[in-house]
Amino acid sequence: xxxxxxxMCALDVGSACVKAVxxxxxxxxxxxxxxxxxxxxxxxxPFKALSAGLLAALGDLEDNSGRRLRGTDDLPIxxxxxxxxxxxxxxTVSTGCLEVALASVADDAAGRCAEAALHSVPSHLALxxxxxxxxxxxxxxxxxAEELRNHPPHVVILVGGYDRKPERAVVAGADALAxxxxxxxxxxxxxxxxxxxxxxxxxxxxxxxxxMAVHMVDNVAPxxxxxxxxxxxxxxxxxxxxxxxxxxxGMGLVHRWCGSAMSTVSRALMRVYNYPGVDVLAxxxxxxxTVLARPAQxxxxxxAGAGLGQGARALLDESGPRAxxxxxxxxxxxxxxxxxxxxxxxxxxxxxANPAERALELAFARECxxxxxxxxxxxxxxxxxxxxxxxxxxxxxxxGGGLLARARSAADAATLLLDGLQPYxxxxxxxxxxxxxxxxxxxxxxxxxxxRSVLEQDAIAVLGTVVAPAGQGKVGRGCLxxxxxxxxxxxxxxxxxxxxxxxxxxxxxxxxxxxxxPARPFDVGxxxxxxxxxxLEGGSLGIIIDVRGRPLPDPESLPDRIATLQRWxxxxxxxx
Amino acid sequence: VVTVPEAxxxxxCAYRERFPLPGPGRVVVSVGDMVTPAEIVGYVVxxxxxxxxxxxxxxxxxxxxxxxxxxxxxxQSVRAGELLARRDGLLRPIEVRAPVDCxxxxxxxxxxxxxxxxxxxxxRGVVPGRVVEVSAGEGLTVEGTGSLVLASHLMGHEFxxxxxxxxxxxxxxxxxxxxxASCHGAVIVGGVGExxxxxxxxxxxxxxxxxxxxxxxxxxxxxxPVPVALTEGFGRAPMSRxxxxxxxxxxxxxxxxxxxxxxxxxxxxxxxxxxVIFSGGDLATIAEGARVRIAAGEHTGAVGEVxxxxxxxxxxxxKLARSLVRIPVADCELLVG
Numbered sequence: 001x002x003x004x005x006x007x008m009c010a011l012d013v014g015s016a017c018v019k020a021v022x023x024x025x026x027x028x029x030x031x032x033x034x035x036x037x038x039x040x041x042x043x044x045x046p047f048k049a050l051s052a053g054l055l056a057a058l059g060d061l062e063d064n065s066g067r068r069l070r071g072t073d074d075l076p077i078x079x080x081x082x083x084x085x086x087x088x089x090x091x092t093v094s095t096g097c098l099e100v101a102l103a104s105v106a107d108d109a110a111g112r113c114a115e116a117a118l119h120s121v122p123s124h125l126a127l128x129x130x131x132x133x134x135x136x137x138x139x140x141x142x143x144x145a146e147e148l149r150n151h152p153p154h155v156v157i158l159v160g161g162y163d164r165k166p167e168r169a170v171v172a173g174a175d176a177l178a179x180x181x182x183x184x185x186x187x188x189x190x191x192x193x194x195x196x197x198x199x200x201x202x203x204x205x206x207x208x209x210x211x212m213a214v215h216m217v218d219n220v221a222p223x224x225x226x227x228x229x230x231x232x233x234x235x236x237x238x239x240x241x242x243x244x245x246x247x248x249x250g251m252g253l254v255h256r257w258c259g260s261a262m263s264t265v266s267r268a269l270m271r272v273y274n275y276p277g278v279d280v281l282a283x284x285x286x287x288x289x290t291v292l293a294r295p296a297q298x299x300x301x302x303x304a305g306a307g308l309g310q311g312a313r314a315l316l317d318e319s320g321p322r323a324x325x326x327x328x329x330x331x332x333x334x335x336x337x338x339x340x341x342x343x344x345x346x347x348x349x350x351x352x353a354n355p356a357e358r359a360l361e362l363a364f365a366r367e368c369x370x371x372x373x374x375x376x377x378x379x380x381x382x383x384x385x386x387x388x389x390x391x392x393x394x395x396x397x398x399x400g401g402g403l404l405a406r407a408r409s410a411a412d413a414a415t416l417l418l419d420g421l422q423p424y425x426x427x428x429x430x431x432x433x434x435x436x437x438x439x440x441x442x443x444x445x446x447x448x449x450x451x452r453s454v455l456e457q458d459a460i461a462v463l464g465t466v467v468a469p470a471g472q473g474k475v476g477r478g479c480l481x482x483x484x485x486x487x488x489x490x491x492x493x494x495x496x497x498x499x500x501x502x503x504x505x506x507x508x509x510x511x512x513x514x515x516x517x518p519a520r521p522f523d524v525g526x527x528x529x530x531x532x533x534x535x536l537e538g539g540s541l542g543i544i545i546d547v548r549g550r551p552l553p554d555p556e557s558l559p560d561r562i563a564t565l566q567r568w569x570x571x572x573x574x575x576x
Numbered sequence: 577v578v579t580v581p582e583a584x585x586x587x588x589c590a591y592r593e594r595f596p597l598p599g600p601g602r603v604v605v606s607v608g609d610m611v612t613p614a615e616i617v618g619y620v621v622x623x624x625x626x627x628x629x630x631x632x633x634x635x636x637x638x639x640x641x642x643x644x645x646x647x648x649x650x651x652q653s654v655r656a657g658e659l660l661a662r663r664d665g666l667l668r669p670i671e672v673r674a675p676v677d678c679x680x681x682x683x684x685x686x687x688x689x690x691x692x693x694x695x696x697x698x699x700r701g702v703v704p705g706r707v708v709e710v711s712a713g714e715g716l717t718v719e720g721t722g723s724l725v726l727a728s729h730l731m732g733h734e735f736x737x738x739x740x741x742x743x744x745x746x747x748x749x750x751x752x753x754x755x756x757a758s759c760h761g762a763v764i765v766g767g768v769g770e771x772x773x774x775x776x777x778x779x780x781x782x783x784x785x786x787x788x789x790x791x792x793x794x795x796x797x798x799x800x801p802v803p804v805a806l807t808e809g810f811g812r813a814p815m816s817r818x819x820x821x822x823x824x825x826x827x828x829x830x831x832x833x834x835x836x837x838x839x840x841x842x843x844x845x846x847x848x849x850x851x852v853i854f855s856g857g858d859l860a861t862i863a864e865g866a867r868v869r870i871a872a873g874e875h876t877g878a879v880g881e882v883x884x885x886x887x888x889x890x891x892x893x894x895k896l897a898r899s900l901v902r903i904p905v906a907d908c909e910l911l912v913g
Contacts, residue, residue, distance in 0.1 A: 045838075046856075134685075175639070183682060313796075342809070
């Protein structure tokens, strides 16, 4: 008899909605049984408790599943007893973000690594100071100390210096931070996370310990050549769950429900898409932010101000209406973009009610993905410097989020993924049809086999395989010669011209052998103009050959833009 | 049964709000006092500016020896010109003095951090009503009754004034010609916002604020000549009819527009039984027969009855005045009041 939990309830406490899902054994495997959902009114109304949405979502789940999950004290009934309750509960929380001040002794790799680590959690870098500014003890330090006092962050991070060649400047930095922290009321003082040279840990603890609690993590830049943002990122991830929303009414109940299996969305995605031997790049578009996770490389990114709820306004302000309006069909313009973003910031739980709103939602979602990838290029580089030409290339791309769970067709999901992330090379693409990714990620440690079963059977829909050469060419000029040996034995030869997108049906589970010959300067992963022989797997859309170019062209004139979008949509058979 | 947010539009609401001071301070009203949003109900402490003096550098000593030369203690108040630290020099002593009246708050890394003396900032903005509870130094609770609309958003500062209806219909666009000298000191209730010129005219005539059904999204980032409250949201949606009719009833009476989170509470206080208890916009469950307001799509602001509720498809069929519409349940709000 397995000792692993059989029935499980996972929560996804978001900043637009609260979702509760029930998983249980059905026959030989675990399956998704039911879900409940409720709007998160606490996101827009002050002093409203998070528990209101949580209890409403659980009530909805109880109605939908016919199973009582809560006791009279509103706490979970665990373990399952006579069909009541569940064996285990878990959840993700994505309300609020970690407020951070960063003190970096020098403007060097350590500071960049610390910022990269910050990108892996929902955080806001509210204050930043360098060692030189601290040592000068003038305006910048005065402003830093005053801001620290007026708006104490959750965490102050101190970095600087290599382990092999430690510099005492980091000790002076700790002294300066301790001095500034003395201005803060004791109950509001932040935690200091020290991620500098290990040799100075005792001194830093002695200097700062009286005024701030100190956590020590491995040096983010142990030497000149290596970056090590992982331990700091893990510490910040843990702090997100304990420090953020500490004083929010109702957070206590959320903690009681999730217990020790509480997770951030980024950590949950890292766990759920961790398939050994497969490089998965997963994207989750939320209300406040967009998360990218690449478990094979142990990299995650949380792009704040890029969401389809509260994050829509920040996205519009930063990217500008043009970047979003470029994806809109005829009849919608930049005014509609502004109206939609503002309304979603007021009522983030709203669902697109008509084709126009769906088009706006998809346009914002594309920019969410694009913005997140732009940030990942910088945050995920080995030395913290941006990689200007890198396009996403992975074995498999998966996107999820509330929008995808409501997607009207597989083609909608594919369009969003291809336009937003603009992957190149050959990769499989899929989407989370049920919006289960984060909730399942929180359950991975509870019952990994059950999570995998639900993920593969009830959540992920494989769209197919994309072949997308990097590079650009004149529209209509020869770009790609593809020979396909289809599973039924027939062969298919395609000569594709630049600027288009083509779909070749290939059922899920079927494979086709392909010889892909790009014309120079196009590159499908083997190098510019180099032939690639590869096996392609099918899916609901089959094989998608995307020769529109990378980066995608963006016609200036409105009629050209609309005609181009229509052509692309027709090729993928996106409903109008 | 499905859970949705409440849309409150009521002529006889009872409300109660716990109002915490936005920082450490004191409450200056007592239980039983009548208060309005314009009244000062307390004061919070605003701490002074921070200054740093690099005493170690000035005395030319290592930072670690700072304490040997300090003449003040942490937390000590000092007058401008008072000695902070001193070291004997070759010819004459080297002295460091306080530049202003302040407190020496912290020492470290060779530095003395100074903080100006605190001041008090008045606190306003409670709901109109009677104070029923005071927590010394923390906040107060106010109760009241009146007409109330839970509006979507407030752009600009909070405002108050007698209601002046200028829109003959809730879908009528607010235009320059609708505004005249009779709007002076009033809260103008229009239908749909379109042009900032109308707001400029309202400002010129001294209107306190404008209440509209909706307005263009660009207004959110614009410097508006008068503050604007929106009952529905952004776009071209008309004001929902129950809200419009309630404001019409309130013509000439004082309306307060108060920001609460991203929302705006529009309250016209009056004596009443308080038939509807308002707690800031809760979640509610709807079933077939419920009266709802539509919050998105081309029917935004429309009010109707749920005829079919389909949790499986997450859709609801709503009977409006002249049509049946099918919309996502998530876009419904239970109409309360």
